[in-house]
Amino acid sequence: xxxxxxxxxxxxxxxxxxxxxxxxxxxxxxxxxxxxxxxxxxxxxxxxxxxxxxxxxxxxxxxxxxxxxxxxxxxxxxxxxxxxxxxxxxxxxxxxxxxxxxxxxxxxxxxxxxxxxxxxxxxxxxxxxxxxxxxxxxxxxxxxxxxxxxxxxxxxxxxxxxxxxxxxxxxxxxxxxxxxxxxxxxxxxxxxxxxxxxxxxxxxxxxxxxxxxxxxxxxxxxxxxxxxxxxxxxxxxxxxxxxxxxxxxxxxxxxxxxxxxxxxxxxxxxxxxxxxxxxxxxxxxxxxxxxxxxxxxxxxxxxxxxxxxxxxxxxxxxxxxxxxxxxxxxxxxxxxxxxxxxxxxxxxxxxxxxxxxxxxxxxxxx
Numbered sequence: 001x002x003x004x005x006x007x008x009x010x011x012x013x014x015x016x017x018x019x020x021x022x023x024x025x026x027x028x029x030x031x032x033x034x035x036x037x038x039x040x041x042x043x044x045x046x047x048x049x050x051x052x053x054x055x056x057x058x059x060x061x062x063x064x065x066x067x068x069x070x071x072x073x074x075x076x077x078x079x080x081x082x083x084x085x086x087x088x089x090x091x092x093x094x095x096x097x098x099x100x101x102x103x104x105x106x107x108x109x110x111x112x113x114x115x116x117x118x119x120x121x122x123x124x125x126x127x128x129x130x131x132x133x134x135x136x137x138x139x140x141x142x143x144x145x146x147x148x149x150x151x152x153x154x155x156x157x158x159x160x161x162x163x164x165x166x167x168x169x170x171x172x173x174x175x176x177x178x179x180x181x182x183x184x185x186x187x188x189x190x191x192x193x194x195x196x197x198x199x200x201x202x203x204x205x206x207x208x209x210x211x212x213x214x215x216x217x218x219x220x221x222x223x224x225x226x227x228x229x230x231x232x233x234x235x236x237x238x239x240x241x242x243x244x245x246x247x248x249x250x251x252x253x254x255x256x257x258x259x260x261x262x263x264x265x266x267x268x269x270x271x272x273x274x275x276x277x278x279x280x281x282x283x284x285x286x287x288x289x290x291x292x293x294x295x296x297x298x299x300x301x302x303x304x305x306x307x308x309x310x311x312x313x314x315x316x317x318x319x320x321x322x323x324x325x326x327x328x329x330x331x332x333x334x335x336x337x338x339x340x341x342x343x344x345x346x347x348x349x350x351x352x353x354x355x356x357x358x359x360x361x362x363x364x365x366x
Contacts, residue, residue, distance in 0.1 A: 037061075040072060044079045047178045052151055055178050059153055062170045077170050080177035087176050088290060091197040093187040093223070094207030099233045099273060100186055103207055105141040106273040110283060111182055112149040119180035120144070120152045121168050123187055151180060165196035166317060169310055172200065198226045199309055202299060203289055205282075206230045210239060210246035224250075225257050228266050229285055235270035235278065243270045262298040264289055328361045329354055 038046070038054065043061075046054030061073040094100050101122075108118050120141070144150045153175075155168065172183050187197045198204050206227040224230070230250045235243035250268035260266070269285070271278035293299040323329055336354055339345040345353075 037069075037072065040075050040079070043072075043076045047076070047080055047174055048083055050179050052178075055151065055174060056153065058174050059155075059171045062167050062174070063155060073170070077173055081173050084173055084176035085179065085181050087181045087183055088203065088286065089172060089183045089185065089201045090286065091185045091187065091194075091201030091204045092207065093194050093197065093205075094233070095209055098207040098209045100207055101141055102273040103231070103233055103271065104184060104186060105144045106276060107279050107282065108141075108144045108150055108184065109147065110276070110279050112144075112147050114283070116149070116182045117180045118144075118147075118150045118182045118184065119172075119175035119178075120150065120184045120186065121171055121175070122152065122154045123168065123185075151175065151178075165200065166310065166314060168197075169200045194223050194226060199306055202293070202302065203286055204228050205286075207233050208246065208250065209233060210235070210242040224253065227254075228260075228262075228264060228289055229282065230254070230266070230268040231278070231282055232268065232270045234272060234274075236272040236275050240270075246270075262289075262293050262302075263296055264292055323355075323358055326358050326361060328357050332357060 038057070043054060043058050047058060058073065058076055061069045061076070064070060064073070092100060092104060094103075104120060104122075108120060111118050141152060145152055153171065155171070168185060172185070175183055183201075185197050185201055187194055194204075204226050206223065206229070208230055210232050230247075232243045232246045232250070247268045247270050254266045254268065257266075267285070269278055269281050271282060273279075290299065293302070324333075332354060336345065336350040340347050340350050
């Protein structure tokens with residue numbers, strides 16, 4: 001072969017003809033239907049019928065940042081809130097390595113075997129740099145994922161705890177309308193996310209790992225005070241003795257806290273997701289908690305307080321978003337930030353002037 005007057009050992013064979021496409025319109029059909037939004041009625045009817053595909057699509061609308069998606073999502077939620085069941089919302093958190101996903105799969109299978117329908121809403125931590133998220137909970141819960149009475153939905157935290165918390169609460173309403181009577185809300189880990197999850201759950205379960213040093217170190221008192229039950233995981237084999245000791249330590253620690261408003265006395269148990277030991281005990285304790293709180297009125301009062309809390313949280317988030325999306329604020333934000341960094345203006349003065357600019361544009365719009 002000659003190329004530019006030089007001999008070349010490279011020889012390119014002619015390619016074979018491509019076979020004809022069976023349906024040349026298939027690609028366009030797929031693209032159109034993949035992005036097509038259903039009507040409000042179709043979403044509501046599909047959710048009420050327990051259609052998990054439509055439920056997933058509705059949750060995607062809830063998580064979307066597009067205004068038209070958010071508007072449609074709010075209409076769907078407003079209709080579905082009337083169909084929400086008298087469910088058990090269980091917040092689950094734990095220290096890293098406690099085996100949250102393994103516990104949820106084993107405990108979730110026990111719950112579905114008892115005739116319940118379970119929805120698992122898992123908040124997956126996002127990268128602060130790339131904002132990407134692995135969303136690997138489904139790969140870690142293969143058995144539960146294939147259970148027809150279970151629905152697993154991982155959601156990226158995207159660095160915004162408040163936004164995720166609000167979207168998770170709205171997703172709970174959709175899941176309950178779809179007939180799921182037990183909702184697990186799994187958090188990122190021990191940290192500030194627990195406060196948000198506690199504000200949307202009825203029962204708070206803390207998973208702890210024995211044999212990791214001082215049992216009461218590295219965990220905030222506030223998280224233990226929020227806990228209705230502490231489960232020591234991986235209580236099997238050589239770890240059983242350590243788990244038993246850890247349970248005694250946590251039981252003693254829980255007795256030092258003030259009485260709960262619910263009248264419930266938190267306790268600690270040992271569990272094993274491998275041998276299934278202790279899982280029935282956890283379920284029995286949860287049922288006793290709901291029997292007590294429904295009888296003394298705490299269950300309903302807490303739900304009402306949570307609704308009020310999320311009304312104010314939603315107002316604050318909406319006002320914050322409107323402020324930062326304002327064109328005048330966006331065009332001046334960098335300038336004021338540089339003024340603060342250069343020491344030419346205090347943080348408080350810069351914030352005050354930006355708010356003043358926002359208010360002035362808002363007045364003009366009115």
